[in-house]
Amino acid sequence: MHSYIIRRLLIAIPLLLGLLTVNFFLIHAAPGDPTDIFYNPDMDPEARENLRRIYGLDQPLGVQYVRYVRGVLLEFEFGYSIAKKRPVRDEILEALPNTLQLSALALLIELTVGIAIGILAAVRQRSTFDNLTRVTALTFYSMPSFYLGLVLLFLFAGGVSATHWLPASGMIDIVRHESMSGLEKMGDRLVHILLPALTLGLGAAAAISRYMRGELLEVIRQDYIRTAKAKGLSEKVVVFKHGLRNALIPIITIVGLSLPVLFSGTVIVEQVFAWPGMGRVAVDAAFQRDYSMFLAVNLIFGTMVVMGNLVADILYAVVDPRVRLS
Amino acid sequence: MIPLHDWMPGWGHWRLGQRLKGTVVAGLFALFVLLGLWHARTIWGSLLHTASKLSGAEVVYTSRDLDFLVTSLFVVAMLVLIVLFSGLSCRRRRQAEHLAKVPEGQWSIVWRQFQRNPLAVAGVVIILALYLVAFLCPFIAPYDPIDQGDRVRERLLPPSAQHLLGTDRFARDVFSRVVYGSRISLLVGFLSVGIAVTIGTIVGAMAGFYGGWIESLIMRFVDMMLSFPVLILIITVIALWREQSIWIIITVIGLMSWMGVARLVRAQFLVLKEREFFQAARALGAGNSRLIFRHLLPNSLTPIIISATLRVGNTILLEAALSYLGLGVQPPTASWGNIVYDTKGNLFTEWWMPLSAGLAIVITVVGYNLLGDGLRDALDPRLRE
Numbered sequence: 127m128h129s130y131i132i133r134r135l136l137i138a139i140p141l142l143l144g145l146l147t148v149n150f151f152l153i154h155a156a157p158g159d160p161t162d163i164f165y166n167p168d169m170d171p172e173a174r175e176n177l178r179r180i181y182g183l184d185q186p187l188g189v190q191y192v193r194y195v196r197g198v199l200l201e202f203e204f205g206y207s208i209a210k211k212r213p214v215r216d217e218i219l220e221a222l223p224n225t226l227q228l229s230a231l232a233l234l235i236e237l238t239v240g241i242a243i244g245i246l247a248a249v250r251q252r253s254t255f256d257n258l259t260r261v262t263a264l265t266f267y268s269m270p271s272f273y274l275g276l277v278l279l280f281l282f283a284g285g286v287s288a289t290h291w292l293p294a295s296g297m298i299d300i301v302r303h304e305s306m307s308g309l310e311k312m313g314d315r316l317v318h319i320l321l322p323a324l325t326l327g328l329g330a331a332a333a334i335s336r337y338m339r340g341e342l343l344e345v346i347r348q349d350y351i352r353t354a355k356a357k358g359l360s361e362k363v364v365v366f367k368h369g370l371r372n373a374l375i376p377i378i379t380i381v382g383l384s385l386p387v388l389f390s391g392t393v394i395v396e397q398v399f400a401w402p403g404m405g406r407v408a409v410d411a412a413f414q415r416d417y418s419m420f421l422a423v424n425l426i427f428g429t430m431v432v433m434g435n436l437v438a439d440i441l442y443a444v445v446d447p448r449v450r451l452s
Numbered sequence: 453m454i455p456l457h458d459w460m461p462g463w464g465h466w467r468l469g470q471r472l473k474g475t476v477v478a479g480l481f482a483l484f485v486l487l488g489l490w491h492a493r494t495i496w497g498s499l500l501h502t503a504s505k506l507s508g509a510e511v512v513y514t515s516r517d518l519d520f521l522v523t524s525l526f527v528v529a530m531l532v533l534i535v536l537f538s539g540l541s542c543r544r545r546r547q548a549e550h551l552a553k554v555p556e557g558q559w560s561i562v563w564r565q566f567q568r569n570p571l572a573v574a575g576v577v578i579i580l581a582l583y584l585v586a587f588l589c590p591f592i593a594p595y596d597p598i599d600q601g602d603r604v605r606e607r608l609l610p611p612s613a614q615h616l617l618g619t620d621r622f623a624r625d626v627f628s629r630v631v632y633g634s635r636i637s638l639l640v641g642f643l644s645v646g647i648a649v650t651i652g653t654i655v656g657a658m659a660g661f662y663g664g665w666i667e668s669l670i671m672r673f674v675d676m677m678l679s680f681p682v683l684i685l686i687i688t689v690i691a692l693w694r695e696q697s698i699w700i701i702i703t704v705i706g707l708m709s710w711m712g713v714a715r716l717v718r719a720q721f722l723v724l725k726e727r728e729f730f731q732a733a734r735a736l737g738a739g740n741s742r743l744i745f746r747h748l749l750p751n752s753l754t755p756i757i758i759s760a761t762l763r764v765g766n767t768i769l770l771e772a773a774l775s776y777l778g779l780g781v782q783p784p785t786a787s788w789g790n791i792v793y794d795t796k797g798n799l800f801t802e803w804w805m806p807l808s809a810g811l812a813i814v815i816t817v818v819g820y821n822l823l824g825d826g827l828r829d830a831l832d833p834r835l836r837e
Contacts, residue, residue: 144676156692268817270769272776272792273810276799280807284800390683394773398796408684409777412691420688424680431679 127443130450134439138432145428146198150191153421159183160208160417181206194421204422209414214422217407222426224297225392225403228322232388235327236334237381241374243331244338249365251343259335266332271391275325275398282321293318295400322399326391330384337380341373348372375446382438385431454539461534464542481534488527491591495524516596523590565830572826578819586634593628598784600624608802617808620795626805629786630812636787637816640702640771641764647706648767649760652713653749659714660721661744671718674711682708683773690779698781705770709763716759720752754831762824765817772813788813 161177178184182193197203204214243263247256266274283294293299297318298311306314345351346369354364393405400406404423411419443449458464462478465471488495498520505513556564566572585592594614595601601623609619617626659670689704690696724730724747733747774780775789783790788809795805 141672141676141679144672145679148676153688153692156689158692264818264821265814268765268769268821269814270772270776270789270810270817272773273814276792276796276806276810280799280803386679386681389681390773393681393683393687394776397777408687409779412687412777412779415691417692420691424684424688427681427684428679431681435679 127450130443131440134436138436141432142429145432146195146425147191149421149424149428150194151187153417154187154190156417158415160415163208163415181208198425204425205418207416207419209411209416209419214418217419218404218422218426221402221404221407224401225396225405228319228326228396228401228403229388229392231319231323232326232330232391233381235323236330236388239328240331240334241338241377243335245342245365245370247335248339248342248346256339263332263335266329267336269329271325271329271394272398274329275322275395278321278325279398292321294321297402322395322401325398326388326395329391330388333384334377334380338373338377341376342369345369345373375442378438378442378445382435385434389427389430454543458542459535459539461538464538465545468542468545470545477534477538481531484527484530484534487588487591488531491524491527494520494591495527498524516590519590523588526587527591562830566826569826569829571822572830575819575822575824575826578815579823582634582638582816582819585631586638589632589635593625593631595625595628597624597629597632597786608798610802611804617804618802620805621798626791626795626808629791630788630809633786633788633791633809633812634816636698636781636785637768637771637813639698640705641768641816641820643702644705644709644767644771645760645764647703648710648763649713649756650710651707652710653717653752653756655710656714656717657721657744657749660718660725661740661748667718670714674714677708677711683770686770686774687777687779690774696779696782698785701771701774701780705767709767709770712763713756713759716755717752720755721748724748724751758824758828758831761820761827765820765824768813768817768820 159178160181160183161174164174164177175184182190185193194205197205202215204218206212207214207217210217243259247259250256279294282292284290297315299314299318303311303314342365346365351364351368354368355361359368392403393408395401396403396405397409404426407419408423410416411423455464457467461481462474465474465477498517501511501513501517502521505511601607601619603623606619606623608621609615609623611618615625615627617630620626620629655670655674659667686704686708689708690701693700693704730743730747733743738747771780771787772789772792775787776793778790778793781787781790783794791809792806795802795809799806
């Protein structure tokens with residue numbers, strides 16, 4: 127087991143380095159210059175050169191690259207955001223926990239809703255429920271996440287009802303949050319995270335439910351299930367103890383592979399619900415042409431995906447010992 | 453000599469017993485005749501206007517005039533094509549009756565399978581209807597989509613007979629904007645997927661055919677690209693680019709989404725390389741290009757077509773997401789994503805604007821996904837009963 131984990135870790139390292147390298151050169155190959163944000167026609171060319179020197183942009187690209195890699199690896203240092211006028215690291219450390227919170231809850235919703243519906247649809251194959259969830263899943267799967275977000279906002283945050291059941295934006299009630307007790311603060315956070323997490327989670331649950339249904343149906347046709355039934359075990363025991371355990375294994379990989387989609391979704395959902403996370407940082411950086419911020423955002427997202435897949439692989443090896451040996 | 457009644461759209465098929473086909477053809481023909489008559493003056497005017505421009509007269513000719521010309525020509529061409537189709541299709545049918553029974557071709561089997569699946573047929577109908585709308589925009593939309601009306605009196609009107617979906621804050625007719633928005637989504641879906649499939653096929657074929665270090669290099673690169681959230685990568689590239697135009701967005705989306713196809717083609721090639729027909733061709737001394745283009749690619753076509761169709765929906769969603777962030781198609785050009793972006797502030801008051809534009813996206817993507825699922829079921833013999 128240990129050797130398997132070490133092997134997987136060793137594969138992840140060059141992947142992360144490649145990610146860093148491709149991103150660095152992609153962003154530096156783009157036309158323009160990070161200091162363009164200060165540009166005005168009356169500017170003294172010498173002042174501009176000074177600016178470039180301050181931010182280290184006068185160095186050859188190779189030197190900048192080595193300096194950047196060393197900064198990231200040794201000091202978790204991502205440079206200085208010219209647009210935000212503060213170190214990129216501070217901005218990231220502020221936004222990252224919010225995104226992780228949101229994605230974690232979304233993942234939880236995705237798994238519980240997706241797996242539950244998948245099991246029910248498989249157990250009652252070709253029933254009304256099966257057909258209904260099939261159509262619903264297709265619709266959710268084909269829906270842009272911002273649209274689902276807007277529909278939920280419309281339904282639960284003051285469209286039809288005119289009663290504001292749930293807050294429409296932000297992480298906390300800015301006016302009242304400070305005066306709340308500890309428990310109330312928790313509740314306040316929970317009602318704020320509910321809609322964005324549902325938007326993100328339900329869209330992804332659609333795909334998971336279809337995979338779950340397919341896997342379970344596949345497993346149910348296996349010989350050992352027939353044996354279990356022949357022994358006289360009840361349908362419930364057969365499906366849940368023998369079938370489900372085996373059907374869940376491939377879902378681990380699928381969830382790992384769907385992580386990039388989940389993170390792409392946070393960019394949109396954070397925009398819809400004004401959630402101050404990494405997605406917001408990415409879009410702000412796009413509008414402000416904030417080079418160093420971009421580089422950091424891409425690196426962090428890439429790293430989260432690689433780590434997520436690593437965890438998925440290890441989990442897979444834990445539940446399915448055959449993988450470890452091959 | 454083809455009898456006269458065969459040229460009558462629908463009638464010929466009906467006489468030959470193909471009632472459904474006949475009804476569809478006749479219905480389409482009637483639709484275009486009505487459209488032509490309804491807009492006869494516009495069509496005639498547009499043709500005359502273009503003719504005078506071509507003959508060198510000093511007239512103003514805008515892109516909107518070109519729009520009308522294309523649509524007018526489209527209506528006329530469709531009328532001619534439908535007549536030609538019914539005549540020729542009936543003749544082929546009559547000739548086939550005299551011939552000995554020929555074995556059914558692959559595509560005809562696929563088509564028969566496909567027709568049995570009502571959801572798949574619904575998908576095709578949705579997609580064809582959308583393309584029709586996209587081609588006929590100027591005739592369907594009652595107003596110019598970027599024309600701002602009276603910004604004092606016609607701003608944010610509720611839906612009415614004049615403005616089916618009301619007007620936005622610039623007093624533009626939202627229904628017309630939604631109709632014109634179909635062009636962007638269909639264009640992006642079609643072209644970006646075209647780019648992605650082309651690149652993916654070439655790269656995947658190289659990896660699968662040559663193997664060795666080329667394969668390792670390519671596949672490691674693909675793995676790396678797949679571990680990026682695509683949307684964030686696309687935002688990066690588009691934001692750092694100076695000018696934003698629909699063509700750049702199409703290209704960037706295409707360049708960022710070929711990895712899945714490459715994986716698929718490589719896997720398919722690896723399987724096919726083990727098969728006897730390939731070994732035989734190689735033993736006979738076939739060259740690399742012959743092996744690839746005559747033996748491997750044609751046999752990989754099925755999964756490529758399926759994945760391309762299923763990919764169109766995702767691509768449309770990507771463009772919508774970009775436009776929703778304000779990084780995609782730039783106003784005043786209407787795209788479904790930027791209509792939602794423009795009007796999301798009116799969600800709690802004029803909800804019909806953002807919700808209808810978004811619904812258009814959902815319907816389109818559902819259509820493509822139904823079509824893709826149907827194609828997969830029809831093309832994959834293992835699922836056939």
